[in-house]
Amino acid sequence: MTDAVEPELPRGIALAWGVAANPQRGPKREMSVERIVEAAVDIADAEGLGAVSMAAVAARLGFTPMSLYRYVNAKEDLILLMQEEATGAPSEATRTAGGWRERLEALYREQLQHYLTHPWVLDIPISGVPATPNSAAWMDAGLSALAETDLTYTERLAVMLLVTGTAHWAGTILAGYARVERERGVDGQAISRSEDAMFRTLITADAYPELRAAIEAGAFLDESDPFSFALARGLEGVSDYIAATGDGRRERPQSWVERDDADIADDKKFREARKAVRDAEKVLRDAHKLERQAAREARDRRARQRPEM
Amino acid sequence: MTDAVEPELPRGIALAWGVAANPQRGPKREMSVERIVEAAVDIADAEGLGAVSMAAVAARLGFTPMSLYRYVNAKEDLILLMQEEATGAPSEATRTAGGWRERLEALYREQLQHYLTHPWVLDIPISGVPATPNSAAWMDAGLSALAETDLTYTERLAVMLLVTGTAHWAGTILAGYARVERERGVDGQAISRSEDAMFRTLITADAYPELRAAIEAGAFLDESDPFSFALARGLEGVSDYIAATGDGRRERPQSWVERDDADIADDKKFREARKAVRDAEKVLRDAHKLERQAAREARDRRARQRPEM
DNA sequence: ACACACTGTTTACGGAATAAACAGTCTTAG
DNA sequence: CTAAGACTGTTTATTCCGTAAACAGTGTGT
Numbered sequence: 001m002t003d004a005v006e007p008e009l010p011r012g013i014a015l016a017w018g019v020a021a022n023p024q025r026g027p028k029r030e031m032s033v034e035r036i037v038e039a040a041v042d043i044a045d046a047e048g049l050g051a052v053s054m055a056a057v058a059a060r061l062g063f064t065p066m067s068l069y070r071y072v073n074a075k076e077d078l079i080l081l082m083q084e085e086a087t088g089a090p091s092e093a094t095r096t097a098g099g100w101r102e103r104l105e106a107l108y109r110e111q112l113q114h115y116l117t118h119p120w121v122l123d124i125p126i127s128g129v130p131a132t133p134n135s136a137a138w139m140d141a142g143l144s145a146l147a148e149t150d151l152t153y154t155e156r157l158a159v160m161l162l163v164t165g166t167a168h169w170a171g172t173i174l175a176g177y178a179r180v181e182r183e184r185g186v187d188g189q190a191i192s193r194s195e196d197a198m199f200r201t202l203i204t205a206d207a208y209p210e211l212r213a214a215i216e217a218g219a220f221l222d223e224s225d226p227f228s229f230a231l232a233r234g235l236e237g238v239s240d241y242i243a244a245t246g247d248g249r250r251e252r253p254q255s256w257v258e259r260d261d262a263d264i265a266d267d268k269k270f271r272e273a274r275k276a277v278r279d280a281e282k283v284l285r286d287a288h289k290l291e292r293q294a295a296r297e298a299r300d301r302r303a304r305q306r307p308e309m
Numbered sequence: 310m311t312d313a314v315e316p317e318l319p320r321g322i323a324l325a326w327g328v329a330a331n332p333q334r335g336p337k338r339e340m341s342v343e344r345i346v347e348a349a350v351d352i353a354d355a356e357g358l359g360a361v362s363m364a365a366v367a368a369r370l371g372f373t374p375m376s377l378y379r380y381v382n383a384k385e386d387l388i389l390l391m392q393e394e395a396t397g398a399p400s401e402a403t404r405t406a407g408g409w410r411e412r413l414e415a416l417y418r419e420q421l422q423h424y425l426t427h428p429w430v431l432d433i434p435i436s437g438v439p440a441t442p443n444s445a446a447w448m449d450a451g452l453s454a455l456a457e458t459d460l461t462y463t464e465r466l467a468v469m470l471l472v473t474g475t476a477h478w479a480g481t482i483l484a485g486y487a488r489v490e491r492e493r494g495v496d497g498q499a500i501s502r503s504e505d506a507m508f509r510t511l512i513t514a515d516a517y518p519e520l521r522a523a524i525e526a527g528a529f530l531d532e533s534d535p536f537s538f539a540l541a542r543g544l545e546g547v548s549d550y551i552a553a554t555g556d557g558r559r560e561r562p563q564s565w566v567e568r569d570d571a572d573i574a575d576d577k578k579f580r581e582a583r584k585a586v587r588d589a590e591k592v593l594r595d596a597h598k599l600e601r602q603a604a605r606e607a608r609d610r611r612a613r614q615r616p617e618m
Numbered sequence: 619a620c621a622c623a624c625t626g627t628t629t630a631c632g633g634a635a636t637a638a639a640c641a642g643t644c645t646t647a648g
Numbered sequence: 649c650t651a652a653g654a655c656t657g658t659t660t661a662t663t664c665c666g667t668a669a670a671c672a673g674t675g676t677g678t
Contacts, residue, residue: 017511026624027674053665066667067626075666125432127485128500129529131507136517143519153528158535162542165478172477173470176436191437198440202326208445210452219462220438226467233471233546240545335655336643362634375636376657384635 011073016084016132031061033071037081041118044082048179049120052082079124080132086118089137095144101235103145104159108167108231111138115171119179122172138164149242162234170227196220321386325393325441340370342380346390350427353391357488358429361391388433389441395427398446404453410544412454413468417476417540420447424480428488431481447473458551471543479536505529 014020015033039060044052054075055065072078094106115122129135142160143153151159180191199220205212214220323329324342348369353361363384364374381387403415424431438444451469452462460468489500508529514521523529 023624025622025676027626029625031626054667055665064627065665066628069667070625123434125485126481127489128504131504131511133516136512136520140517140520143523147519153523153526154531154533154535155538157523157528157531158533158538159542161478161482161535162539165539166474168481169470169474169478172435176434179434180436195437195440198322202440203445207442208449210456211445211449214452214462214466217462219466222463222466224463224467226463226470229464229467230471230474230543233468233550234539234543236546236549237542237544240549241542332655334643334645334653336657338656340657363636364634373658374634375659378636379656 011077013080013131015072015077016081029070031063031067031071033081035061036068036071036078037085040078040082041085044086044120045118049079049123052079052120054078080130083121083124083130084132084134086121087114087134087138089134090141095141100145100148101239104142104163104235105231107138107142107145108163111164111167112170112174112227115167116174116178119171119175122168122175150245151242155241159238162238163231166227166231166234169230173227192221320382321389322440324381324386325390338379340372340376340380342390344370345377345380345387346394349387349391350394353395353429354427358388358432361388361429363387389439392430392433392439393441393443395430396423396441396443396447398443399450404450409454409457410548413451413472413544414540416447416451416454417472420473420476421479421483421536424476425483425487428480428484431477431484459554460551464550468547471547472540475536475540475543478539482536501530 011020036057040052040057043056043060053065054068057078058065058068068078072081090107090110094103094110097103097106129139139160142163143156146156146159149156177188177191181188184191196215199215203212203215320329345366349361349366352365352369362374363377366387367374367377377387381390399416399419403412403419406412406415438448448469451472452465455465455468458465486497486500490497493500505524508524512521512524
C-alpha cells in the first residue's frame with residue numbers, strides 16, 4: 001500500500017495528490033477515478049454542475065450509481081477532483097513571460113479562460129485555501145512572478161489574492177451572462193439591451209439619480225471589459241506600492257529587506273534604461289492615440305454606410 | 310390592482326420592487342411574502358442556504374410546504390427576495406462620508422459586513438446585474454461617490470465593479486473560513502495552524518519553490534488583512550488613473566474601451582494602427598526588461614562595494 | 619483449496635421541488 | 649340576496665437526489 005500521508009488528511013485531498021491506497025485483492029477494477037472525473041467534467045461542461053448527479057455520471061460510463069462509491073467517498077470528493085481537473089496548471093508560457101506585471105496579467109487571463117470554459121467551477125463553494133496540486137501550482141507561479149519585486153511574502157500573497165480574486169469575479173459575472181445567454185437562447189447584446197430597457201423603466205432619476213444618469217449615458221450598453229480595467233488599476237497600485245516602499249518613502253509593516261532604489265538611481269546604465277522606458281511609454285501613448293483616431297474614423301465610415309438606428 | 314410594469318419582467322423582480330398585483334377576492338391571506346422571506350432568512354442565517362427548503366420555511370411558520378407557492382412562484386424567487394432583504398441598502402453614513410475614496414472604502418466595509426452577517430448570500434448564483442431596489446441603491450451610492458471625479462460613466466461602473474468585486478471576494482474567502490470554523494468547532498487560528506501544517510507536508514520545495522518559501526516565511530500564519538490591501542492598491546490605481554487623465558497631460562488610455570470592436574476590426578487603417586500599438590507594447594516590455602536587468606546589475610555593483618549589511 | 623478483500627448491483631430510505639386535484643372562504647356581478 | 653368563481657391552504661403524488669445496507673460474484677494470498 002502507498003504510505004498514509006496524514007491521518008487527518010481529507011480523503012478527497014489525498015486522492016487529488018494521488019496518494020490514496022489502491023487495493024490489491026479482489027476483482028479487477030472496471031473503472032478508475034480518472035474516468036469518473038472525466039465523465040463528470042463532461043457533463044458539467046455541457047449542462048452545468050446541477051446536472052452532475054451520481055446517477056448521471058454512472059450512466060454515462062454504463063454503470064449503476066452506487067458503483068461510483070467504490071472509487072469516491074462522496075459526491076463532495078468527486079467535485080473537488082473535478083475542480084482540480086478543470087483548473088489545470090498554469091501553462092509554461094504564462095509562467096515565464098515578461099516581467100511580474102505581464103506574468104500576473106497572463107495568469108489572470110489564463111485563469112479567466114479556465115473559468116469561461118468550465119463555468120461550473122465558480123459554483124463550487126470555497127472553504128479555505130484549496131490544498132491541491134494545481135492550485136498550489138497557480139499560487140507558486142504567481143509568487144515566482146513576484147519574486148523579482150522586493151515585496152514581503154505576505155504582500156505577495158495579498159497581490160496573488162487580488163489577481164485570483166479579479167479572475168474569479170470576472171468569471172462569475174461573465175459566466176452569469178453566458179448562462180443566461182444559453183438558457184434564454186439569445187446573444188449577449190440582446191441581453192444587454194433588454195437589461196438596459198428594464199433598467200430604464202425601473203430606475204427613476206428620483207430615487208437613483210446617479211445610476212439613472214449612467215444608464216442614460218449608455219454606460220450599460222458599453223461593450224468594454226471592466227475587469228481588465230480593474231486588474232490594471234490594481235496592479236498599477238501594486239506598482240506604486242513597490243516603488244513607494246522600495247525607496248523608503250513609506251513604512252512597510254515587518255519588512256526586513258531594505259533596498260534603496262535611490263541608491264542606484266544615479267547609476268549610468270540604469271538611468272539610460274529608465275529613459276528608454278519613458279520613451280517607449282511615449283511611443284505607446286502615441287500609438288494608442290492613432291489607434292483611437294483610426295477607430296473613430298472607421299466607425300464613422302461604417303455609420304455613413306448604414307445610416308439608420 | 311397595481312399596474313403591471315412590463316410583461317416580460319420576471320415575477321421575482323416584480324415582487325422585489327413591490328409591484329406585484331395583490332388579489333382582492335377569496336379568503337383572507339394568513340401569511341405574507343415578507344414573513345416568508347423573514348423566516349427563510351432566519352433559517353439561512355442559522356444553518357446556511359442548504360437548510361432553506363420550502364418545507365423548512367413552511368414548518369417554521371406553521372404551514373404546509375405547498376402553501377408557500379401561493380406567495381412565491383418558485384424557490385428561485387424566494388431566494389432572490391432573501392438576497393434583497395439581506396443585502397439591505399447602504400447606510401446614510403457611508404453614502405455621505407468624505408471624498409470618493411473614503412466613501413468607496415466605507416461602501417466596501419459595509420458590504421463586506423453584510424456578507425459576513427449573511428454568508429449564504431455568497432452561495433447564490435449570479436446572473437447579470439441584479440435589478441433590485443437595494444442593489445440599485447448600492448450602485449447609485451458608489452456612482453455618486455465618484456461623481457466628484459471626471460471619470461466617464463463607463464469608468465465609474467468599472468470602479469464600482471472593482472469595489473463590489475473585492476467585497477464579494479473577501480466575503481467568499483472569509484465566510485469560507487468561518488464556515489469551517491463552525492463546522493469543525495475550532496477557532497480561526499487553529500485552522501490557520503492546521504492548514505499551515507498540512508501545507509508543510511504537501512508543498513515540497515522541489516515542486517513549488519516559491520510557495521514553499523512563502524510557507525516557511527510564515528506568510529500563511531500572518532493575521533493581516535490582504536483584502537484591505539487589495540482594495541487600497543486598486544483605489545490607488547484609480548487615483549493614478551484619474552490624475553493621469555484629468556490634467557490632460559496624458560491621453561486617457563481608453564484603449565480598453567475600444568478594443569475588440571468587431572465591427573471595425575477589418576478596417577485597414579484601424580488594423581495598421583492596432584498593429585502599431587502591439588509593436589509599441591512589445592518595445593515597452595523589452596525596455597522594462599532591460600530596466601530591471603540594469604537595476605539588478607547596479608544593485609549588485611553597489612552591494613559588492615559595501616559587502617555586508 | 620479456501621478465507622476474505624474487493625468488485626459492481628440491487629433494494630431501500632429520507633428528503634427535495636413542485637404539479638394537480640380538492641374543499642373551504644370571501645368578493646362581487648347579477 | 650344569491651350564486652359564480654377567484655382565491656385560500658391542504659393533500660396526494662411524481663420525479664429526482666445522495667447514499668446506507670445487504671448481496672452475489674471474483675480474484676489473491678496463505
